[in-house]
Amino acid sequence: MNLSDLAWGIIGLILTVMVLSYAIGDNFLFRLASHIFIGLTAGYFLVVIIHQIVWPYWVTPLAVGSWGQRAWMIIPSALVLLLIISQFQKFSKLGIIPVSFLIGVTTAIVIGGAVFGTLIPQISTIVERFEPSAWAAAPEQTGFLVLDAVVMLVGVIGVLSFFYFGRRKIEFPDDDQTKRPRFFEGLGKIGQVFIGVTLGAIFAGIFSSTLWALIDRLSFASDLIKGLFGGT
Amino acid sequence: MTWSFIGWILIGLSAVLLIGFSFFFKNRGRYTVREVPGIQQLLSARAAALEKGNKLHLGIGQRMWSGLYPGSGLYSLSILPKYLDGEIRNSGAMRVSSGDGVLTVLARQIIQNQYGDRYSFLLDQNPVKSDLPAPTPASSTAGLLNLLSFEKVSSLTLVGNYGLESVLFSEALHTNAGAFFSAVGNLTSQAALYPSKKDLLIGENIFLLPVAFSGKDSAQPAWTTEDILRIVVIFIMVAAVVLKLVGLL
Amino acid sequence: MKKILSAIIIIATGLLTLAGYLFREALSPVLALFTDWAILLIGIAGILGIGYLLRMHILRVAKKQKGNFYSIFLIIVFLLTVISGITLSPQSEYFKDMILNVQIPVEASLLGVVAITLLYTSLRVVRIQGWTPLSIGFLSSALIMLILNSGLIGFKPDSLAGRIAGFIQRMPVVGARGILIGMALGGLIVGLRVLLLLDRPLGED
Numbered sequence A: 001m002n003l004s005d006l007a008w009g010i011i012g013l014i015l016t017v018m019v020l021s022y023a024i025g026d027n028f029l030f031r032l033a034s035h036i037f038i039g040l041t042a043g044y045f046l047v048v049i050i051h052q053i054v055w056p057y058w059v060t061p062l063a064v065g066s067w068g069q070r071a072w073m074i075i076p077s078a079l080v081l082l083l084i085i086s087q088f089q090k091f092s093k094l095g096i097i098p099v100s101f102l103i104g105v106t107t108a109i110v111i112g113g114a115v116f117g118t119l120i121p122q123i124s125t126i127v128e129r130f131e132p133s134a135w136a137a138a139p140e141q142t143g144f145l146v147l148d149a150v151v152m153l154v155g156v157i158g159v160l161s162f163f164y165f166g167r168r169k170i171e172f173p174d175d176d177q178t179k180r181p182r183f184f185e186g187l188g189k190i191g192q193v194f195i196g197v198t199l200g201a202i203f204a205g206i207f208s209s210t211l212w213a214l215i216d217r218l219s220f221a222s223d224l225i226k227g228l229f230g231g232t
Numbered sequence B: 001m002t003w004s005f006i007g008w009i010l011i012g013l014s015a016v017l018l019i020g021f022s023f024f025f026k027n028r029g030r031y032t033v034r035e036v037p038g039i040q041q042l043l044s045a046r047a048a049a050l051e052k053g054n055k056l057h058l059g060i061g062q063r064m065w066s067g068l069y070p071g072s073g074l075y076s077l078s079i080l081p082k083y084l085d086g087e088i089r090n091s092g093a094m095r096v097s098s099g100d101g102v103l104t105v106l107a108r109q110i111i112q113n114q115y116g117d118r119y120s121f122l123l124d125q126n127p128v129k130s131d132l133p134a135p136t137p138a139s140s141t142a143g144l145l146n147l148l149s150f151e152k153v154s155s156l157t158l159v160g161n162y163g164l165e166s167v168l169f170s171e172a173l174h175t176n177a178g179a180f181f182s183a184v185g186n187l188t189s190q191a192a193l194y195p196s197k198k199d200l201l202i203g204e205n206i207f208l209l210p211v212a213f214s215g216k217d218s219a220q221p222a223w224t225t226e227d228i229l230r231i232v233v234i235f236i237m238v239a240a241v242v243l244k245l246v247g248l249l
Numbered sequence C: 001m002k003k004i005l006s007a008i009i010i011i012a013t014g015l016l017t018l019a020g021y022l023f024r025e026a027l028s029p030v031l032a033l034f035t036d037w038a039i040l041l042i043g044i045a046g047i048l049g050i051g052y053l054l055r056m057h058i059l060r061v062a063k064k065q066k067g068n069f070y071s072i073f074l075i076i077v078f079l080l081t082v083i084s085g086i087t088l089s090p091q092s093e094y095f096k097d098m099i100l101n102v103q104i105p106v107e108a109s110l111l112g113v114v115a116i117t118l119l120y121t122s123l124r125v126v127r128i129q130g131w132t133p134l135s136i137g138f139l140s141s142a143l144i145m146l147i148l149n150s151g152l153i154g155f156k157p158d159s160l161a162g163r164i165a166g167f168i169q170r171m172p173v174v175g176a177r178g179i180l181i182g183m184a185l186g187g188l189i190v191g192l193r194v195l196l197l198l199d200r201p202l203g204e205d
Helices: A003-024 A028-064 A067-072 A074-085 A089-128 A132-137 A139-162 A182-229 B003-027 B037-051 B072-083 B086-091 B101-124 B137-150 B166-175 B187-193 B203-212 B216-245 C002-022 C024-062 C068-088 C093-122 C125-129 C133-150 C160-195
Strands: B056-059 B094-097 B129-131 B155-160 B179-184
Touching: A003 A028, A003 A182, A003 C093, A028 A067, A028 A074, A028 B137, A028 C024, A028 C068, A028 C093, A067 A074, A074 A089, A074 C024, A089 A139, A089 B003, A089 B072, A089 B101, A089 B216, A089 C002, A089 C024, A089 C160, A132 A139, A139 A182, A139 B216, A139 C160, A182 B187, A182 C093, A182 C133, A182 C160, B003 B216, B003 C160, B037 B056, B037 B086, B037 B155, B037 B179, B037 B203, B056 B137, B072 B101, B072 B155, B072 B203, B072 C160, B094 B101, B094 B137, B101 B129, B101 C024, B129 C024, B137 B166, B137 C093, B155 B166, B166 B179, B166 B187, B166 C093, B179 B187, B179 B203, B203 B216, B203 C160, B216 C160, C002 C024, C002 C160, C024 C068, C068 C093, C125 C133, C133 C160
Parallel strands: B056 B094, B056 B155, B094 B129, B155 B179
Antiparallel strands: none
16 A cells, blocks of 8 residues: 555545544534535535636637637627526526526427337336237246236336325315225225335335445455554 | 327327416316325425425436436426425525536526515525425435435425435435425335325325425316316327227237 | 526537437537537536535534534534545555545444344334225335345245246336336426426526
């Protein structure tokens, strides 16, 4: 281990102890470590934005681009300037232009992403599981494949029913107002189990991965201390 | 008919339904949505905090864009003006934070628009502020934990995109006997919070959040359209499966 | 005027970008232009966000508010990082070392704190949620997945037990697909409401 590795190792060890101390409650060490971390991240983020966004997307085309390229930079430059000026209280209303542009683009990305990035791929994957030729290709597994496909379809319909927003018609004021119409309430019960199974599995996954991170930190600390004090 | 074509049909149908129901509900009738216990809890926690003169904190997400949950960033921004009712605007008893510069800048613009011309006056008094505790999700977790502790926040509501770190915020509020409410769209956050948070808003239920706000009637066309779309999607799946089984797809 | 201008910009940029999904080739130059502008604006918004962050900490120091001691450290580390980044360039090995040797221990330790928190919050699950189909599903799935993923029990993939284990491991995907489809429906409605001006996130109704 060279001197630089040793120095970074010790800094890493100190930061690890400081952050882990939060497990026993909010304290001076955690606050100090987190402020150092935030300062570093903010500084890094700023440098990266300047190098990877401001320079190539704004400064370079304006400084060394052709006249055509420069002309095309008028609109984004105006948007940028308006966004910056709008930070001053007096000119805050000017921010509406760049902000509306960002919201317009975001809206389209949201709609496109929801339909073509999630909805359609998810539905088509469910339907593809009912491909008879795929079932026939693996005769020893056909039972499982059919079961898999049916459970998938019923489960997804159940989950969608669980989230049905409409309320069942109530006859008396003290009737349960959290109930869906009977058809969706019934299917929703099946969906509820699948939602529980999904959340449970994700919980198990995040618990395992965070536990590994903790073990990794503890073993790093133990190795470094052993290295420093010559233990085995 | 391709899947992409079906996608465009869904977009068109949703647009038509949204416009149609917007006109329909303006004149008559209403769509009654079921009660969600978690939302009632948010209302009482908010009222209790304001009564005691405590500050509310609204977290609008660690990032604006997400591939898996495309609408969550925009949704958290659309919730913000509804959350900022007259009482909160006048008392300034709220702070908005996020882990993304874009969200913070947009939130600031929304807050300024909510104040309108009164903003310049209230800015010097005690307006609602939009802050960036830190610029990345991990550093923002540390930043928000510090903010909760320094400002002794007694009511925290999270909307938008948060991950497993939500459990740290929930426990920080639990330790300070504060109220924590989550309408986060992210499955990881929901899984992390489920063991410790009763009446957690899960999955699509987050879109029922406007029930809690004064302008809730404006969300009725959305809820009706979403329920109809849900039935349409179920129908498309079943029909496509049948066509697949008979070899027509 | 402000309202109309905002509406025109949202609809024009939104529809043009959305049309790009349909007429990808014809609209690709416009989309590329919009994307570049949006990236630049996002970058500038990121810088402004850092400005808010610094302003908050500078004010905390100036007004001697609670936590001002920590804010001094934050500002110093921020300045050191920016100066190193500009003088060394972000690609420099030394600069990368400096960032990673702080980032990795802090982020991994934060995950460690999450692990400890998850461990004790999980003990409350039945008390908090009671026995419902959802909580039973949650508990049984979490336990089974922890056991299966731990690798303590090994199954041959072709054996009946292996197939059953595979089937069980695929079960969480069912709920996830359902939830994601639902979230996409919600996202679609949120986006369309903004595009059709039925909802104004800028709040100027």
